Amino acid sequence: MADLQFGDARPDAEEIQIVDSFVSETAVVREGERVVRGGVTRRREQRHLLLPGLHLLQNSQGWISPGGLNYLAEVLQVPPAEAYGVATFYDLFATEKPSIPGPQHHICVDAACAMAGSADLLSKIQATGQRVHESPCLGQCERAPAMFIQEVGAPDRVPADADGFSHPQRGDSSLRLLRRFGVADPLSIDSYTSNGGYDALGLALNIGTEAVLSTLEASGLSGRGGAAFPTGTKWRAVAEENSSSKHVVANADESEPGTFKDRLIMENDPFAVIEAMTIAGVTTGSERGWIYIRGEYPLATHRLNHAIQSARASGYLGSKIAGSEYSFDIEVRRGAGAYICGEETALFNSIEGQRGEPRSKPPFPTTSGLFGEPTVINNPETLINVLEILNSGVDAYRSLGTKRSPGTKLFCLSGHIRFPGLYEIPFGVSLGELLQIAGGVVGDLQAILMGGAAGRFVGPEKLDLPLTLEDAAANETTLGSGALMVFSNEVNMLDVTRRLAQFFRDESCGQCVPCRIGTVRQHEVLLQINAKGPDQTQRELLDDISAVMGDASICGLGHTAASAIQSALDLGLLPSGAP
Amino acid sequence: MKEQGDSQVSVHINGIKVSVEEGTTLLQAANSAGIEIPTLCWAENLTPANACRLCVVEQQGSRTLVSSCSRVCEDGAQVLTDTDRVHRSRKMVLEFLASSNDLSQSPDLVAWSKMYDVDTERYKAPAKIEDQIKIEDDLFVRAYDRCVLCYKCVEACGDDAQHTFAIAIAGRGFDARVSTEYEVPLPESACVYCGNCVGVCPTNALQFKTEFDLRDANDWRPSEQTVTETVCSYCGVGCSLELHTQDNHIVKVTSPSDHSVTSGHLCIKGRFGWQYVHAPEFKPREAP
Numbered sequence: 001m002a003d004l005q006f007g008d009a010r011p012d013a014e015e016i017q018i019v020d021s022f023v024s025e026t027a028v029v030r031e032g033e034r035v036v037r038g039g040v041t042r043r044r045e046q047r048h049l050l051l052p053g054l055h056l057l058q059n060s061q062g063w064i065s066p067g068g069l070n071y072l073a074e075v076l077q078v079p080p081a082e083a084y085g086v087a088t089f090y091d092l093f094a095t096e097k098p099s100i101p102g103p104q105h106h107i108c109v110d111a112a113c114a115m116a117g118s119a120d121l122l123s124k125i126q127a128t129g130q131r132v133h134e135s136p137c138l139g140q141c142e143r144a145p146a147m148f149i150q151e152v153g154a155p156d157r158v159p160a161d162a163d164g165f166s167h168p169q170r171g172d173s174s175l176r177l178l179r180r181f182g183v184a185d186p187l188s189i190d191s192y193t194s195n196g197g198y199d200a201l202g203l204a205l206n207i208g209t210e211a212v213l214s215t216l217e218a219s220g221l222s223g224r225g226g227a228a229f230p231t232g233t234k235w236r237a238v239a240e241e242n243s244s245s246k247h248v249v250a251n252a253d254e255s256e257p258g259t260f261k262d263r264l265i266m267e268n269d270p271f272a273v274i275e276a277m278t279i280a281g282v283t284t285g286s287e288r289g290w291i292y293i294r295g296e297y298p299l300a301t302h303r304l305n306h307a308i309q310s311a312r313a314s315g316y317l318g319s320k321i322a323g324s325e326y327s328f329d330i331e332v333r334r335g336a337g338a339y340i341c342g343e344e345t346a347l348f349n350s351i352e353g354q355r356g357e358p359r360s361k362p363p364f365p366t367t368s369g370l371f372g373e374p375t376v377i378n379n380p381e382t383l384i385n386v387l388e389i390l391n392s393g394v395d396a397y398r399s400l401g402t403k404r405s406p407g408t409k410l411f412c413l414s415g416h417i418r419f420p421g422l423y424e425i426p427f428g429v430s431l432g433e434l435l436q437i438a439g440g441v442v443g444d445l446q447a448i449l450m451g452g453a454a455g456r457f458v459g460p461e462k463l464d465l466p467l468t469l470e471d472a473a474a475n476e477t478t479l480g481s482g483a484l485m486v487f488s489n490e491v492n493m494l495d496v497t498r499r500l501a502q503f504f505r506d507e508s509c510g511q512c513v514p515c516r517i518g519t520v521r522q523h524e525v526l527l528q529i530n531a532k533g534p535d536q537t538q539r540e541l542l543d544d545i546s547a548v549m550g551d552a553s554i555c556g557l558g559h560t561a562a563s564a565i566q567s568a569l570d571l572g573l574l575p576s577g578a579p
Numbered sequence: 580m581k582e583q584g585d586s587q588v589s590v591h592i593n594g595i596k597v598s599v600e601e602g603t604t605l606l607q608a609a610n611s612a613g614i615e616i617p618t619l620c621w622a623e624n625l626t627p628a629n630a631c632r633l634c635v636v637e638q639q640g641s642r643t644l645v646s647s648c649s650r651v652c653e654d655g656a657q658v659l660t661d662t663d664r665v666h667r668s669r670k671m672v673l674e675f676l677a678s679s680n681d682l683s684q685s686p687d688l689v690a691w692s693k694m695y696d697v698d699t700e701r702y703k704a705p706a707k708i709e710d711q712i713k714i715e716d717d718l719f720v721r722a723y724d725r726c727v728l729c730y731k732c733v734e735a736c737g738d739d740a741q742h743t744f745a746i747a748i749a750g751r752g753f754d755a756r757v758s759t760e761y762e763v764p765l766p767e768s769a770c771v772y773c774g775n776c777v778g779v780c781p782t783n784a785l786q787f788k789t790e791f792d793l794r795d796a797n798d799w800r801p802s803e804q805t806v807t808e809t810v811c812s813y814c815g816v817g818c819s820l821e822l823h824t825q826d827n828h829i830v831k832v833t834s835p836s837d838h839s840v841t842s843g844h845l846c847i848k849g850r851f852g853w854q855y856v857h858a859p860e861f862k863p864r865e866a867p
Contacts, residue, residue, distance in 0.1 A: 004744065005769035007760060066761050073760075079737075079744030079769065084760035088749040095761065338751070355748065360629045360649055510728065510748070510755030512632050514668070517675035520706055520753045528703055541701055548671035551644045551664060552632040559643060 006074050009066035018060050019072050022053060046076050048371075050353030054087055055295075055334060062101070062152040063094040078353065089355045089509075091135070091337030092150065092295050098131060103151035106135035106296070106337075108144070110257045110503065111449070111485055111496055112414035113137075118145035136339060136503055137257035137453075138296050141414035141485070142166075142421040148296045161299045165268060168421040168438065176388050176400075176408050177381070178424045181268045186303050189310040192271040198316060200390040204279045205324050212283045212390070213239060219389040219397050220406040224381040225251065225342075226451060226480040227556075228469050231382055237366035238284040241374035246286035248277050248328075249351075249370055249377040252293040252300070253335050253342040256452035257503065258483030261410040262380040264422050266293070266300035269384065270307035274330060276383035278311075278321060279390070280376050281328035289330035290370065292347050295337055304332055339507035343555050344369075344377045346509065357511045358555035381410055381482075401427035405468035409479065415486040416442040425467070432463030435486070443488030447573055451480020453503050454560035456567035477567070493573040497565050498526045504561040515558030518549040522562060533575030542569065588654040593661065597652075605647035605658055606634055614660055617669065617691050619781055620729035621648040624842040625739045628730035633672050633691075636660045644668055670695040678705040681725050684783035706753065715764045718851050719777050720791045723756060725784035732757060732776035732785060740844040745770040774850040778833055778843060787831045800825060811849040816840060818849050829853050 011019070053076065057068045064087050073083040087093045091106075098104070107113075107122045126132050140146035143160050150156050167182045169175060185191035192198070204212050217232030238246055250273055254262040266273055277289045293301050308330050311317040319327040333351050335341050341350045345359035348370045369375025385407060389397045398406040405427035411434060414420045418439025425434055431448065435441055447457045456477045458465065465475055472479045487496065501523035510516045522545045525538050534542065546562035553559055568574055589598040590608055597612045604627070609616050619631035627649040635644035639657035644665065647658075659665065673692050678699045682688040699705075710723035730748070737744050745768045749758040759768040777785040786794075793799040804825045811818040819838045823831045832850050836843030855861050 003742075007763060007767060007769075009761075069760065079747070080760040081745055081747040081749075081758065081768065084758065085747035085749045089751050360646065506752065508752040510750070510752040512630050513672050513675055513727070514632050516728070516753055516755065517679055518671070521675065521678070521702060524702070524705060537701055544667065544671055547664075548668045548675075552635045552668040552672065553643075554629060554632075 004074075004077060004079055006070050006080055007066070009070045011065075011067040011071035014060060015057065015065065015068035015071055018056050019053060019068070019075055022056050023049070023075055047078055047353035048351055049076055050078055050083060050086055051333065051336065051350060054083075054090075054093055055336065058093050058150075058336075059156075060153065063097050065097070069095075076353075082354075086353065086355055089338060090295075090335075091133070093336055100129070100131045102130055103149050103154075105130060105132045106138065106148040106150070107132055108136070108138045108140070108146040109134045109499065110137040110453075111487075111499060112141040112258060112420075113145040114495075114499065115415055115487075115491065116144035121145045121147065135296075135337075136507060137255065137259075139254055139260040139263050139294065141258055141260055141412065141483075144414065144420070148298075156295070156298045158296070158298060165264065166421065168419045169423060175424050176392070177265075177384055177410060178269075178422070180272065181264070184269065186268050186270055187306055189271060189307070189314055189316075192269075196391060197271050198275055198322070200387040201275050201279055201282075201316070201322060203390050204282060205322060205326075209239060209283045209285075212279065215389060215394055216386065218394045220404070221382070221385050221389060222405075222469070223378060224385070224409070224482065225379045226256070226454065226478065231378065231386070234366060234378075235280065235284055235376055238286065238374045238376045241367060243374050245288070245371075245373050246284060247370040247373060247375040248280040248284065248286045248289040249344075249347070249375055250277055250289070250291040250293075250383060251342060251344060251347060251377050251379045252291055252297070253347060254294055254297075254379070254481070255339040255342050256454060256481040256483055258412055258414055258449065258452045258485040259481040260412050261422055261482055263294075263297050263300050265380045265384060266297070266304055270300070270303040271311065272384045272387055273304065273380045274307055274311050274317070276386045277330060278316065278328050279386060280378070280383070282321075282324070282326045284374075284376050286374075286376065287327050287329070289328060290351060291330060291332045292341070292351055293332060293334055295335045301332060301334060308332065338509075339503075340509045340555075340557055343557060346555070347377070348375070355509070357509045358557075360554060402466075402468050402470070404470045409467065409482060411467070411482045411484055413438045413484050413486065416445075416488040416491075417486045418442055427468045428466050430463065431458070431465045431467060431484075434467060434484070435463070441486055441488060443490055446487045446489045446491060447493065447568075447571065448487070449483070449485040449564060451478040452483040452485075453500050453564055454556070455480040455483065456563055457571055457573060458567075459571050459573075493568055494526070494529065494575070497568050497574065498523070500564050501526045504557070508557065508561070512552075512554045512558065514548045514551075515553045515555075515561060518545050518553075518558070519561050521545050522549075522565065526565070529574070531575060534569070539569070542566070588652050590652045590654070590656045590658055592658045599652055601652075603652050605636060605638075605645070605650050605652055605656075608652050609636075609647060609658075609660055616647055616660055617687070618648055619688070619727065620731060622731060622779055622836065624836040624844065625731055625734045625779065628734065630728065630730050631672065633669055635665060635668050637662050637665055666695065670697060673697045674699060674702070676727050678702045679708050680727055680782070681722075682727075682782060684725065684786075685781055688782065708753075710756070713764070714788075714791075716766055716772075717788050718772050719774060719785060719787050721757075721765075722784050722786070725782045726757060727782055727784075728755060728757070729781060731779040731781065735775040735779045735844065736770075740775050740842070741771070741773050743769050743771050743773070746776065772847045772851065773845060774847070775844045778845070778850075789830045793825070793830065804830065811845070813848040813852060818845055820845070820849055822853070829856060 053072045073080045138146040184195040221231040222228040341356040346356040350356040365375045445460045504519040505523045508515045508519045549558045599608045618634045620628045634647045636647045637659040713721040807822045821833045834841040
C-alpha cells in the first residue's frame with residue numbers, strides 16, 4: 001500500500017458523515033480491501049471521486065476545511081497536497097473560511113451582463129452586507145445580468161431559472177435541433193419518445209455501426225465547439241481503437257462568454273443528449289458515458305440526472321439497452337468554476353480528480369483520452385445533430401446550409417439586440433439577416449464579438465458575411481461556439497477589451513509560461529493605455545504578447561487569449577493611439 | 580504492440596538529416612546533431628512537463644510551434660530551431676520570466692536573456708511573483724520569488740522519483756504556487772527531506788541551507804569549490820555522491836543525473852547526513 005502521509009488536521013463529525021455516506025453510496029472499496037488489493041491501482045480507480053467529494057464538503061460547510069480535505073484525501077488515498085492543489089484550482093471552492101456567513105452570490109461581470117447593469121446588481125447585494133463574487137460569464141446572457149448562488153446545505157441555484165424559458169423562435173416549424181423545445185416535456189421520457197425520441201437509437205441499432213459511421217461522414221457534420229473537427233472521423237477513430245475500455249464524454253462545460261446554447265439544450269431536451277451519447281457508445285464500442293457539466297448550471301444538471309434515471313428505468317441505459325446486446329451508462333460530473341475545463345484534455349484531468357490543466361497533444365483523445373483510454377468527446381449541440389442526421393437522412397440534412405457547412409447552426413445572441421436568445425438558422429444566412437431575425441440592433445451598431453472571448457470582433461461592414469465556417473475563416477473571423485455579442489456605439493470598447501483581458505488573466509490555468517504571464521502582461525498594458533489609445537511601444541508589446549501566446553502556449557486558451565483584443569485593435573475599435 | 584526503439588525514423592532539423600530511434604524526442608535528435616535548444620523545465624531524469632515553452636521549435640505542418648522536449652520525431656518531419664518566429668517566442672518567454680521573478684541565481688537564464696535581447700524595461704510596473712522566503716529547518720530554504728513554476732520539484736517529489744507527494748501546484752494562473760496542503764510548513768507535511776526537489780531546481784528557488792547561509796554571508800564562491808565523487812556509506816544501494824566542498828568543508832551534496840543507480844536522486848542520509856565528517860572528534864580511518 002502506498003505510504004501516504006496525512007497531516008494532523010481532523011475532520012468534524014459532519015465532515016466524516018458526509019464523506020462516508022458519499023463513498024459508500026458510490027460503492028468505493030473501503031480501506032480493508034484496499035490493503036489487500038494494493039494501493040496504486042486502487043488509488044487511481046477512485047481518484048475520480050475527488051471532485052464530487054469536494055463539492056459535497058463545500059456545500060455542507062461553506063468551505064473546504066483542512067480536516068475535511070484531509071479526511072476525504074485519506075479515504076480516497078489522494079496525497080493531501082494534491083487534493084489541496086485540486087481544491088484551489090476552482091472558483092466554486094473556498095479553502096479559507098468565509099468571513100461573511102450566508103450565501104455566496106456569483107454575479108457575471110462579462111460584456112453582456114455588464115451592458116445590462118451587473119455592476120448595479122452587484123453593489124445592491126453588497127450593500128445589504130451579503131457576499132458577492134465577480135464571476136466570469138455564467139451562460140445566461142439572454143437574460144442578463146446573470147446570478148448564481150451557493151448556500152450551505154441548499155442546492156446551488158440560479159434565481160432566473162424560476163422564470164422559465166422564453167423561446168424566441170417558438171412555433172417555427174422549420175426548426176430542427178430545437179424542434180422539441182417548449183413542445184416536449186423535458187421531465188418525461190414518454191413525451192420525448194412521442195416526439196421522435198429514441199427513433200435514432202432504434203435506427204442506429206438496426207443499420208449497424210458501420211452504416212452509422214458512414215452516414216455521419218457523409219453528412220459533413222463537424223464539431224460545434226469552435227474547432228469544427230469532422231465528427232464522423234472522430235467517431236471512426238475511436239471505433240477502430242482496440243481497447244477493452246472506451247469512453248463517450250459530453251463536453252457540457254460551456255463557459256465561453258456569450259454562449260448558452262448547450263445549457264438550453266440540456267434544460268429543454270435532456271433526453272436528446274443522452275440518446276445521442278448512447279448512439280456514440282454503441283457505434284464506437286464504448287460502454288461508459290460521462291457528462292461533464294458546468295457547476296453553474298444547476299437546472300440542466302437536475303434535468304439530465306432525472307433523464308438518466310428515467311432512461312435507465314425504461315431500459316435505454318444500462319446493460320442490453322433497448323433490447324440489444326449493447327451496454328451503456330452515463331455518469332454526470334459537475335465542474336466547479338474553471339473556463340479551462342472546457343478544453344477537452346483539461347476536462348479529462350478534471351474528471352480524473354487532477355487539476356484541470358490541459359495535456360499536450362498528441363496523443364489525441366481518440367487514442368488516449370479519459371483515463372488514458374480512447375474517448376469520443378463532443379458537445380451537446382454536436383451530439384443532437386447526430387439524431388437529426390439519422391432521423392432525416394443525409395440528403396435532407398445537407399439540403400440546408402452549404403457544401404462545406406451543411407445543416408443548421410445554433411447562435412447565441414446577446415448584448416444590444418432586441419430579442420436576445422438562442423436561434424437556429426441554416427448555415428449561410430448572413431450576419432445581418434440573423435440580427436434582423438432577432439429583432440435588430442438596439443442603437444447604432446459598433447461591433448459584434450463572434451465566438452466569444454476566444455473569438456474576434458467584426459464591424460458593421462461585415463453584415464453581409466454568410467455565417468458559414470468557410471466564410472468566417474476567409475474573413476479572418478470565427479463562428480466559434482456560436483456566440484454573437486452585439487455592441488452599440490454607446491459602449492466603450494477599451495473597457496470591453498480590458499474585461500476580456502482580465503477574463504483570460506483570471507482563467508489561465510497557469511501551467512505554461514506564455515499564457516500564465518502573457519495574460520497578465522496583456523491586461524496590464526490595456527490598463528495602462530490612456531484615452532488616446534496605445535502608443536507604439538504598447539502596440540508592439542501587445543503584438544509580441546499575442547505572438548508568443550498564440551505560438552507557444554500549450555492549449556487553445558492561450559492560443560486565442562489575444563485574438564479578440566488584436567481584432568479590436570486592427571478594427572480601430574480602440575482609440576487610434578498617441579504618437 | 581510495437582516496442583519503442585525497434586525502428587528508425589529520420590527528421591530534417593535545420594536542413595540536417597538526423598536518423599534516430601523511434602520514440603526519440605525532437606530535443607534529443609537536435610542535441611545529437613549538435614544543435615542546442617534552451618530548456619528550463621526539461622531534465623533527463625524527469626518526465627517532460629512542457630511548461631516553460633522555451634524549447635519550442637517550428638515543425639512544418641503544425642499551426643503553432645511545438646515543444647521539442649516532448650514532441651516525438653515523426654518520420655520525414657521538417658523542423659527549424661532558429662527562425663525569427665522561434666526567436667520571438669523564446670525572447671518573450673524569457674522576458675515574461677525576467678519581469679516576474681528574480682533570476683539572478685540562474686546562470687543559464689541570465690545567459691539566455693542576453694542571447695535573446697531580453698528587454699524588461701518595456702514592462703511598466705509588472706506584477707511579480709512575490710513570496711516570503713521560507714526557512715523552516717536546517718536543511719533547505721524555499722524562496723518562491725525565484726520560482727518559475729517549472730514543475731520539476733513537484734515531479735521529483737512525486738511520480739518521477741520520491742513518491743512522497745508532499746508538494747503540488749496550488750492555485751491557478753499567475754497565482755499558482757508550489758505548495759503543501761494549506762501551505763503547512765514542510766516539517767508538518769509529508770516531506771521526507773530527501774532534497775530531490777532542491778537537486779532539480781533550475782533557479783535556486785530551492786537551495787540548501789548551507790548555500791543559503793554562505794550567500795547570506797557573502798561567502799558563496801562556486802568557482803573555488805571542488806567536487807569529489809564518492810559512494811554513499813549508509814546502505815548497500817551504492818548511490819554515487821558528489822561532495823561539493825569550499826575551504827575543505829562540504830557545502831552541498833548532489834548525484835549525477837545520468838547515474839544508473841540514482842538518476843540524480845538521493846535520500847535524506849546521502850543528501851544531508853554528512854555533518855559527522857566535520858565533527859571535531861571524527862577521525863577518518865587510515866587507508867590500509
